[in-house]
Amino acid sequence: MKKNSKQDLLWIYRKMKTSRYFEERMEKAYLEGKQPVFNIGAGPVPGEMHLSNGQEPAAASMIVNLTKDDTVTATHRPHHQAIAKGVDLKKMTAEIFGKKTGLGKGKGGHMHLFDPIVKFSCGGIVGAGIPHAVGAALANKKKGTDRVAVAFIGEGAVNSGAFHESMNLAALWNLPLVVVVEDNSWGISVSKKNSTCVPTNDVRAAAYGIKGYGVRDNDPLKMYEVSKEAVERARKGEGPSIIEIETYRYLGHFQGDPELYRPKDEVSKLRAKDPIERLKKYLLEETLASEEDLRVLDQEIMKEVDNAYEFAINSAYPEPEEALEDVFV
Amino acid sequence: MPFDRTRMTINYLTMEATKQITRKLTGSKAMAQALEQEMNRDKNIFIMGEDVGKYGGIFGSTTGLYEKFGQERIMDTPISETGFIGAAIGAAAEGLRPIVELMFVDFHGVVMDQIYNHMAKIPYMSGGSVKLPIVLLTAVGGGYSDAAQHSQTLYASFGHLPGMKVVAPTFPNDIKGMLISAIRDDNPVVFMFHKTLQGLGWMDQLDASLGPVPEEVYTTPLDKAKVVREGKDVTIVGVQMMTVEALKAADKLVERGIDAEVIDLRSIKPIDKETLLKSVAKTGRMVVVDEDYYSYGITAEVSAIVASEGFKHLKAPIARLAIPDVPIPYSRVLEKYVIPDANDIINAVENMVTY
Ligand SMILES: Cc1ncc(C[n+]2csc(CCOP(=O)(O)OP(=O)(O)O)c2C)c(N)n1
Numbered sequence: 001m002k003k004n005s006k007q008d009l010l011w012i013y014r015k016m017k018t019s020r021y022f023e024e025r026m027e028k029a030y031l032e033g034k035q036p037v038f039n040i041g042a043g044p045v046p047g048e049m050h051l052s053n054g055q056e057p058a059a060a061s062m063i064v065n066l067t068k069d070d071t072v073t074a075t076h077r078p079h080h081q082a083i084a085k086g087v088d089l090k091k092m093t094a095e096i097f098g099k100k101t102g103l104g105k106g107k108g109g110h111m112h113l114f115d116p117i118v119k120f121s122c123g124g125i126v127g128a129g130i131p132h133a134v135g136a137a138l139a140n141k142k143k144g145t146d147r148v149a150v151a152f153i154g155e156g157a158v159n160s161g162a163f164h165e166s167m168n169l170a171a172l173w174n175l176p177l178v179v180v181v182e183d184n185s186w187g188i189s190v191s192k193k194n195s196t197c198v199p200t201n202d203v204r205a206a207a208y209g210i211k212g213y214g215v216r217d218n219d220p221l222k223m224y225e226v227s228k229e230a231v232e233r234a235r236k237g238e239g240p241s242i243i244e245i246e247t248y249r250y251l252g253h254f255q256g257d258p259e260l261y262r263p264k265d266e267v268s269k270l271r272a273k274d275p276i277e278r279l280k281k282y283l284l285e286e287t288l289a290s291e292e293d294l295r296v297l298d299q300e301i302m303k304e305v306d307n308a309y310e311f312a313i314n315s316a317y318p319e320p321e322e323a324l325e326d327v328f329v
Numbered sequence: 330m331p332f333d334r335t336r337m338t339i340n341y342l343t344m345e346a347t348k349q350i351t352r353k354l355t356g357s358k359a360m361a362q363a364l365e366q367e368m369n370r371d372k373n374i375f376i377m378g379e380d381v382g383k384y385g386g387i388f389g390s391t392t393g394l395y396e397k398f399g400q401e402r403i404m405d406t407p408i409s410e411t412g413f414i415g416a417a418i419g420a421a422a423e424g425l426r427p428i429v430e431l432m433f434v435d436f437h438g439v440v441m442d443q444i445y446n447h448m449a450k451i452p453y454m455s456g457g458s459v460k461l462p463i464v465l466l467t468a469v470g471g472g473y474s475d476a477a478q479h480s481q482t483l484y485a486s487f488g489h490l491p492g493m494k495v496v497a498p499t500f501p502n503d504i505k506g507m508l509i510s511a512i513r514d515d516n517p518v519v520f521m522f523h524k525t526l527q528g529l530g531w532m533d534q535l536d537a538s539l540g541p542v543p544e545e546v547y548t549t550p551l552d553k554a555k556v557v558r559e560g561k562d563v564t565i566v567g568v569q570m571m572t573v574e575a576l577k578a579a580d581k582l583v584e585r586g587i588d589a590e591v592i593d594l595r596s597i598k599p600i601d602k603e604t605l606l607k608s609v610a611k612t613g614r615m616v617v618v619d620e621d622y623y624s625y626g627i628t629a630e631v632s633a634i635v636a637s638e639g640f641k642h643l644k645a646p647i648a649r650l651a652i653p654d655v656p657i658p659y660s661r662v663l664e665k666y667v668i669p670d671a672n673d674i675i676n677a678v679e680n681m682v683t684y
Contacts, residue, residue: 038531041473046661048475098474098660109476109659124478125436126408159407160439187408189384195407256531261383320666323658 005224006288008064012220013283013294015063016056016276018301019080022089023051025309026079026096030255038256044097044313047109049255052080054218054248057275058182059084061223062150062243065231071136071149073129074122075182076111081122081152087115089308099315106318107326126187127153127160130179134166137175137240148176148234155244156187158201167242171208176234178227179242184249189261201244208240215245218275221282248275350544355528357389359501359542360466363508364391364428366546368398371426374512375402377413378430378466387432388468388527410440414465418448421461428512431467434483434521448517449492463517464508469497470523470570470620472668473532476659484568484619485626487519488597494551495597497521499572501528501540503595506549514551521597523569537573554601556608560590563614563678566605566631568594571618571650571669578674587682597627605631606639613644616677618669623651645684648677 026049033043040046052059055077063072063084074081082092088103095102096110103113111124119136123129133151140147157163158181170177181201185192198204205212211233213226223245230241248270252259283289289297354362368374376391382405385392395403406413410431417427431437437444444465451459471480487495494516498504504522511518528538557572558579567575572593579589590608594600609615615635617628628649635647650669658664 039533040475040531041533041661046474047659048479095659098662104659106660106663107477107656107658109474111478112476112659124476125438127439156408159409159412161409161411162439187379188387189380189382190405190407194405317662318660320662323655323663323666324653327655 008224009279009283009288010297011064012060012224013276013279014297014301015060015084016220016279017298018305019056019059019083020053020276021302022079022083022305022308023053025305026051027251027255029309040256045110046098049110050077050253051251051255052077054250054270054275055182055184056080057218057220057223058180058245058247059152061220062178062180062227064224065228066148066150068118070147071119071133071140073133073136073149073151074120075129075152075154075157076122076124076126077154078111078113078122082113082115082120085120086118087113087120088117089304090311091115093308093312094315097312097315098317099312100318100322101311101315105322105326127157127162129153130157130162130166133177133179134170134175137170137177138173140176141173146176146235148178148231150231151177151179153179153181154187155181155183155185155192155201156190156195158204159195167208167210167240170240171210174237174239176237177240178230178234179240180227181242181244182247183244184247186249186253186262188253202242205242210239211241213241213243215243217273218245218247220275220279248273351541352544353539354501354542356501356504356522356538357386357392357527357529359505360390360508360522361392361394362542363505363512364394365397367509367512368394368402370546373424373426374428375404375425376428376430377404377406377417379406379408379432381405381430386430388522388524389529390430390466390522390527410436411443414440415443415447417463418443418451418461421463422451422459426462426512428464428466431465433479434467434469435478435481437467437483437486445490445492449490452516453492460515461517462515464511465517465519467519467521468524469521470525471657471664472525472570474659474661474664477656480657480664482521482569482621484521484597484621485630488600488627488630489625492517493598494518495521496551496595497523497568497597498595499523499526499569499593500537502542503549503555505542506547507551507595509546510548510551513548518551525570526573535573552596552599552601554595554604555593556590556604557593558589558591560588560612562588562612563616563681564590564592564605564608564612565674565678566592566594566615566617568597568619568627571620574669574671575618575674577671578678581671581675582678585679587678589678594627600630600634602634602638605634609635609639610642613642614681615643616648616650616674616681618674619651620668621651623649623654626651645681648681650674650677
């Protein structure tokens with residue numbers, strides 16, 4: 001690891017921690033009003049909830065290489081990606097609570113977060129964000145900027161038609177695009193083995209004549225290194241690439257998922273290799289940070305997240321009639 | 330012996346004494362039972378879809394089937410809707426009888442070409458020489474804050490396109506009977522089931538999602554609406570959750586001296602004009618309630634049928650309640666505002682009787 005990466009690594013640590021703490025609070029907030037009897041529509045945060053605990057390296061170690069002006073399209077599991085991209089945390093949390101102060105005035109919800117200021121979007125239809133990133137990359141190229149676009153997807157989305165069409169377009173037009181495949185082994189209950197004909201998706205890059213990278217075992221350092229290269233290549237006009245990172249899904253597909261399809265000890269084994277703990281260990285060993293530095297940082301992070309929740313909880317709901325606004329702008 | 334429950338009312342207490350075993354089942358159990366019984370009967374039937382295997386379908390429609398029939402006949406697919414729903418067309422043309430599940434109807438966008446340009450049109454374009462006996466199962470409906478891309482019903486989007494039968498039963502016994510009919514039909518049938526009516530432990534618990542279902546195999550027609558409550562003052566037409574809301578409204582209207590008839594449409598395509606017209610001939614007033622969008626939707630279709638073929642019976646303009654042409658918002662207050670409910674129906678009826 002190069003010396004000048006200290007700032008980057010601390011940034012990655014901060015974003016991973018922020019995301020983890022945000023999700024841990026969300027897990028609790030989501031369960032409010034849903035106990036003892038779980039009802040998906042009840043409580044202050046109703047609807048489906050897809051949390052990203054364990055998947056932080058995929059987002060933070062990539063996005064550290066981006067600026068505010070680079071575009072990110074994300075998935076139905078978008079919080080870690082949004083937090084790393086610098087989406088306004090207060091407005092994002094308020095959106096998830098269905099409040100008027102939210103990014104979408106309460107109309108979007110957790111799967112539909114849009115923050116054009118930092119060029120972030122996500123959506124509930126698997127694979128749908130990939131062509132949007134192709135379009136952003138196309139726009140960047142047409143405008144003659146060196147900005148890039150990054151599409152985050154799950155390994156399940158690689159089997160959608162949208163993926164193949166988009167990759168061919170990006171390669172054909174030599175666009176500044178990087179697709180990050182977050183391989184958490186599962187598409188709801190369907191394992192990667194049962195959905196995908198090749199063991200890793202980086203090899204699929206060959207089908208489009210582009211570069212493919214694989215990152216094993218949720219490694220935040222390796223992900224950083226590889227992402228840096230892929231983003232630099234894209235910026236220099238050397239074309240698109242695919243990065244697949246093996247990552248961990250600690251929780252159910254959505255909250256309330258009975259997870260009967262999953263081996264009982266899978267999650268505990270994954271948690272034992274937690275990527276945040278691994279990065280922390282590295283930072284300390286390499287004396288890039290002291291215990292005290294990280295303790296202070298953790299406190300800052302908790303404060304930022306707590307403030308966002310407080311803002312969300314204290315914000316007002318929209319008036320019912322506001323449902324009729326914003327159809328046309 | 331197959332029998333027709335079309336003319337039965339919803340008052341199960343007076344259900345005729347039968348020798349068959351009748352159990353109370355949820356919507357999802359009724360579906361799973363229909364699928365199992367038909368799969369036992371016909372080896373050509375198989376099921377494909379996302380999470381239909383061990384998971385048993387996100388909304389429980391294939392619960393227990395993987396354990397009974399194995400992965401050859403209950404096939405989990407990758408997230409490749411164009412691929413596997415398109416494959417159903419090819420397999421059906423070869424003589425198999427595929428049942429495919431599109432997890433949420435909202436996802437039809439990625440596969441609509443296969444559905445409406447191919448599944449729906451090939452039988453016609455081939456002059457009837459190619460049969461496509463496919464059942465497309467799909468979950469519809471909102472009301473639990475799943476937002477714009479996971480809450481739609483899209484009844485009318487499918488009903489608009491020729492070449493597919495489109496059904497949306499409400500109660501468990503209709504769910505079973507209509508699913509068996511759909512499987513036996515030689516045409517493509519879009520079978521829409523409402524999430525909230527599946528009787529799932531993790532959603533709202535509704536009385537309507539649990540009901541008596543005969544254990545024996547029976548069919549229910551795919552082209553008949555059902556009068557689920559008889560009345561003389563006003564006809565309320567609903568589909569799925571809107572039928573449930575209409576029944577709630579009808580109970581409240583009694584207190585105000587109004588006797589409402591409630592029709593559960595069940596079949597979106599073909600639509601049962603006869604039942605609609607017969608009812609309006611009796612009541613002279615009609616409210617149509619839909620959990621789909623307002624413009625060009627079921628409320629428009631039913632109103633047009635009654636206005637053009639039953640005009641002489643009308644004592645008041647027809648009232649239409651539907652989602653007011655906005656995507657379905659996430660926040661509970663907003664969603665509640667756009668989806669019609671019993672109160673909206675009561676208001677519409679009251680305005681109508683004083684017309
Ligand atoms: C087109 C489409 N098909 C199906 C779904 C339902 N669905 C939502 S998430 C998901 C699994 C996605 O798996 P993956 O892409 O690996 O992402 P993960 O959930 O593991 O993060 C499925 C099947 C959907 N939202 N969109």
